[in-house]
Every structure is written in C-alpha cells, then in structure tokens.
Amino acid sequence: MSLSFALPRNEWLFGLLIASVHAGQHLFLRLFPPLIPVLVVDLEASLAQLGLLVSVYMFAGGLFQAPIGVLADRVDRQYLLVPAFGLMGVGYLVFVLAPTVGASLPALQLAGSTFDGPYQVMALGMFLAGVGYSVVHPVGYPLISANVSPENKGKVLGMWGSASKIGDSAAPLVVGVLILVLAWEWILVGISLFGFVFAAVLFVVFRSGKYETRPPTSENGDGDSSEPGLRENPRQFLVPIATIVVSFFFILFATNGLQTYAPVFVADVYGFSLSLGGLEVGRESIANFYFAVLLISGAVAQLVVGSLTDTYDHRTVLVAMLGVSAVALTTLAFVSLTPLTLFALFVLLGCTIFGLNPARDALISDITPAAYEGRTFGYIWTIALVGSSGYPAIIGYLADTMGLRASFSVLAIGALGALGCIAALYSPLVYRERPTSAAAD
Template sequence: MAGKAVGNILRLPREIVITVGLISGSQFVNHMYLVLLPPILTILVGEFEVSLALLGIALGVQALTNTAFQLPFGYLADHYDRTIALGLSSFLGAIGVLIVAVSPSFRWLVVGQAIIGIGVAGHHPAHYPLLTDATPESIRGRAFSVYNFGGMLGFAAPPIIITAIITLPGLTWRHAIGALGFVGVAYAVIITAVFSRTLGRDITEPNVTDTGRSGEFLDRIRTELRTLVAGSEILVLALLALIASTANWALSSYTVVFLTEIYEIPLEQANLTLTGLFLTGSVGVLAGGSLTDRFSPTPVMFVSFIGLTVLVSVIATSAAPAIVAIGLLLVIGAVRSLEGPARDILTERLSADGTVGKSFAVVTIGLMLGGTIAPPMFGYLIDQFGVQEAFFVIAAVAAIATAVTVTMALRIDAISELTPIPRD
C-alpha cells in the first residue's frame, strides 16, 4: 500500500514530487514535536515532582498556542507567502523543542511547549494550500495520504528514538529531545531554501490577490469572521475534528500509562507499542486516501469512528490478555487514521474560493482544541478515577464523533454532492 502510493507520486512531474515529498517530511518533523512528552510522562513526574494532571496541562498548553496561532498563519499563507509561513513556523517549533530539552524547571518546560505550539501552528495553513495548488484533483486524495503517512511516521518516531537514547549510558531524556530539536532546525533550513529556489509563484503565491492593506484592521477582522460564519459546513467539520481529536489525543497521551499500570508492561515495551500504534496508523492513512478517492469522504470517516469506538471499549474492559490488548491497539492505530485523508478532502471541497488556507486553519483549530482539552482532562480523570475508567470515556467521545459524522453527511448531502473525482 505504502509503496504503491509513493510510487504513484514519484512518477509525477518534478515540482509535484518535490512539493509532496518535502511537505510530507515537514509533517514528519512537525508531528514529532507533538508527541515528545507522552513517552516520558512517568519520568517527568519524578524529575519535576508534578502530577500527571499538571503534565497534561503542559501538553495542553502546546495545543492551546497552536490553536491561537492557526488563523494568523492562515492569513499569512492566504494573503502573503506560504513559504514564509512555513519557514517561520519550522524554525519556531525547533527552538521550542530545544527549550524543552534544557528546561531547568516545570515552568520552563511549559514555556518550551508553548513555543512549540506557535511553531506547529503554521504548518497546516501552509501545507494544505501548497499541496492543493501543486497537485491535480485526480491524485489529491493519494497526495494527502502520502502527506499524512509522513505525519504518522513522525508520531511513531519519538517513542522509539527517545527510548533508544535514554537506554545508552550517560544519556537522558534531555539528550533525546535535544537531538530531535537539532533535526528540526536542519530540516527548517532545507525546506525553506529548496522551496524558495525551486517552487513557482503559481504554487507559493497567495490565494487572495487583494491583501486589503487600504482597509481598516477591524474591518478586515469582521470580513474574515463573516467568511468563516458563512462557511457553516467548515464549522461543523471543525466541531467533528475537535471531538475526534479529543479521543485520539487522549489515546495517544495515555496509552503508555494504561499499559504500564493495567498490564504492568515495562516502559520500553509500552513505548514500542505506542510507536507501533502510530506505524499502523501510517498504513491507515494510505488506505484512507485510496478509499476516499474511490468512495466519498463521509462513509470512510464513519467506518473509522465506529471502529475506534468499539475497539477502545473492548480494551477498556482489560478483559483481554496483554498480548491481545497490544494487538488491538495496533489495529486501532490503523482504523482511527482512515478518517484523516477523508477529512482533508472534505475540507478542500467545502472551502470557498480564496479560503483554502483559512478553512484548513479553522479545521485545525478544532483538532488542536481537542489536543488542548484531552491531556489535562484525561490526566485528571486518571488521577481521580483510574486509567481504565478514562479509557471508557475515550470510547464514549469516539461514539459522539460517529453520531456527528452521520449528522454532517445528512447536512451536506455527501452521497450526491461529494462524489469521488474520476481518476485518469
């Protein structure tokens, strides 16, 4: 599946290959930043002498600043230059990672997380317009799936890299996080330089030619808000993204805690399971892209959410043996990732002319609000009631996402109006 999707992209014109390849690599780096702490939460509890709920707040702060800067970066990408938006966000994210690596206290850890969030905020508003303008509609679902494949590999990398580094004599989690930060700096230099030199203005130029500089600032804000409210389908999609993201981030943040506490699995093996969950997710996004190209987006999303609901419910009972629970988590990784390319295609098709960057920014706000809410909320639930009970709540949130998907499909008449684009 992965080889076929990547092969299809590699046979395309050079500019498309460069754009899809480097943006997928950027998504890899970007997603590494989002899961720096879950593999070491139990270590940080002891080092900084804080509760799991407080560490959940640190995770949520990153998502909060990410959310707050989505629209500013979306405006920059839509009205000025996408390469500038991407380069600026890439450097800021890497700086935040390095601050986390050297943080002398919990407060500095939170500062680093906040800066990471600001940096990560610029990626989706720049990535999606670049991908949309660089690829023909007939292969866009597969391009999005390759892009999301890179993101899922990025999620998978930190648990195994951090585990490998901290097991070496004399090295700690700080060395591991620092190494990832330096990788981020190097990639920020590469992608900014290559895009500045090789991509044409038809790909990097703004969607909106009139920047509105002559208008008053408040008038421009009111115009932007009216545009967003008019796109009610995008707001519904953002709500769905928020609900789904809450379930997914809770699962990603506390899978290691669940396995170590309920099944008493060693930390190294639990982190390998988390990596496996993301790796199977990378296969899921490729399958999701192909299914979305063949069918319409909403059925793919429905299958993804109903599968997540059922499987997490089974795991939450802890009735299955440890090896079966690990296997189910790997299946969940693939099932929950089917909806990513479908959601991306739905966002692009529902966007009005000149609002692709802002539309993806709005949907990403939903995603990141889920990332803001889930870690502290579920950290508190675990502290107060237990990790098993928290996983039942994750299943309930996934069930709500399923219901919203059905409602949305009826609202936009997805079967008749959002049919797949015929392939050449």
C-alpha cells in the same frame, strides 16, 4: 472502482517533501516528554512544572494556528513555513541556555508555586517552539491543494498523515538512543541544529520555483474577497464546517483518551509479562509495545486510506472507520481478550481511529474554497486543540470514578458522536456541495 497508489513523479516528490515537514513538526512536538525523567533530576523541577512546559508548548501551538491560517491565505507560504522550523530550533536553543541566561532573573510566585529565572526562560523557549509548531498545519494543507491534482490529493494526504505518526514514534527512539551517550543539553542543541538545517533546505527547494507557494487570488485580486457561497449559502461552507468542528471534539476525545491511557490500560487491566531466555519483560514494557502497535498501525493505514479517499466518498470512508472504531472501543471495555486478540484489536483501532485523517482532511478541503483553506484549517485546529486540552484530565477522572476499563466505553461515545456528525453531512439541510465550477475556482 479500483484503488491506485501510483503518483506522477512531481507529485510523489512533493508528497515526500511535505510529509517530511509534518514528520519534523511531530518530532519537535514529542521530543520533550521523553526527556522529563532526566530533567526531573538535573533541573530539580517537579513533574507538575515540567508538565506545564509541555502545556505552554501546546497552548502556543494551538492558539496561533488561526492567525497563521489567515496569513497563509494572504502571503507567500514559503515565508511562513521556512521560519517556522527556524523558530522551533530557536525555542529549544533558548531552553538549553535558560540555566545561564535566566540565572539573574527574579523568581516569580504564582498560585503558591515558585518559578525561578531559568524556568521562566525555559517557558519562553517552549512558547517560541510552540509558535513555530503552529505554522505547519494551516500552511501544509493549502500547499498540498496547490501542488497535487484533485484525483491524487488523498494519497498525498495519506503520506502527510502517516509521517506525523512516524515523527511521534521517532522522538522517543531518538532520545532513548542519544541519552546513552549525550547529555540532554546536547540532544536539544542537536534538534535545534536540525531545525536550522531543515529550514535552509526548505528555503532552497521553494526558491527553485518547482512548487507553487503563493495563495490563490480571488476575484477582486487581493486574496481575501467575499467569495460567493460563504455567507450567502451557509450550507455550502459555514454549516458543514461547523459540523466538522463538532466531530473534531468527539474524535479528539477518543484519540486523546487512547494516547494518554492505552499503556496504563494494558498494564493494569491485563498485566501481560514475558520471559525470554531468562530475560524478564515487565508489564510496562509489554504495554508500551501495544501502544507502539497502535501508532504504527495508524501510520501504515493512512497510506491506504489516502488512496481510498481518491476513490470513494470521503464521508462514507469516515463513517465506516468511525463505526469500526466504536465497536473496537466497546469491545475493549466489556470483553476479556487474549494477548493475540488484544494485539489484533489494537491494530484495528490504529487503522481506524488513527488512520482516518486523510479522509477527514480531504473532506474539509473539499468543502473549503481554495482562497480560504489556510484560515479554515487554522481556525479548526486552534478551536480543537485549545478546546480539547482538558480531555486527559476528564478521562482520568472517569477512570478513577467508574474504573479504567469501563471508561473506555465512554471513548466509544466519542467515536459514535463523530460518526453522527459526519453522517449528517449526507443531508442537504446540513451540506450542499458547491457546483463543480465554483470548486474549480
């Protein structure tokens, strides 16, 4: 079998559209953390309080994906996705207005900390932005299934996943450039305006009728039937989906550890620095370069992996990538590397642990009946994001007690645990594929 990266024009255009949606979502998500060093001074807030605002965003972004998923299987999805970007824009606009709007509110005392009126309004803004963020996953995946042929779905999922890493990388770059000429308030006003304009563009595109946004109706015509195979045949849906949820927890343990501690790992364990024509590039800058390599490799790899999932069994692709990532993480923990070999290993890790998303998402889509796709992705992401929110603290504790380098061997256990879950799906005792006719329905 050979790989093909070609797409029909209509699917290519839809792929660009839905990829821009995912990139935009991650741009909003990652925009706030790069502003924290500025906000510490301007708002006279502690790092703990500003970090709590990020937690509010992530909590709302995880919690609401389940109910949004249920809605995505019942109502026209354009009525969810268009307001989502408007709500993200409103959230950041509320944050900007907080010092004025919240000045008259009484301060709150909670767990020995004081939260003044402006801070309370900022938290409200981040909560609203998080609710808008929560819409994209449970709506985006069903839209892909509805507008892309099965033989090309992996390629579009690759575009979708790659775009998320582009959004992650663009946010600190945008802040780093604009903060040189604009106050932080105007940067957030600008991202708010972007949200409103993007929502308007989505409205126009979806109203043109070029793309299918309505959920599929079930046999009783209401979009929420008891389709055969969900409870009567648990190995066709419930058991394999539960297994994938467990694999999510393992994968997120490894990826959260890398995203949180890769820069400090490179800086503290290797401490690489560079001198170029009298310019000294410190170890922190070099560490961030390696971290960027990790993310960019993941973005590029997902385009290739998307095509692989259209050619090979999704389970096989996942098992292979998780196996390689486990070896790479173990190597980081126990082998001393040169700058070049460390670079190569970070590329390999980015391509595997951050590049596997299209195969993972395609597998979930295969298992899930079309009428239940929105809520399935919604519930999975809610459980995964809320349940894994404590991982950075756990990994930080492991790094403090057993050493930063040795703790990366524990991340390898995450990759191996996920591999075991996916491998279990080969067994008919865990996963029995639905007949082709049922899948077509």
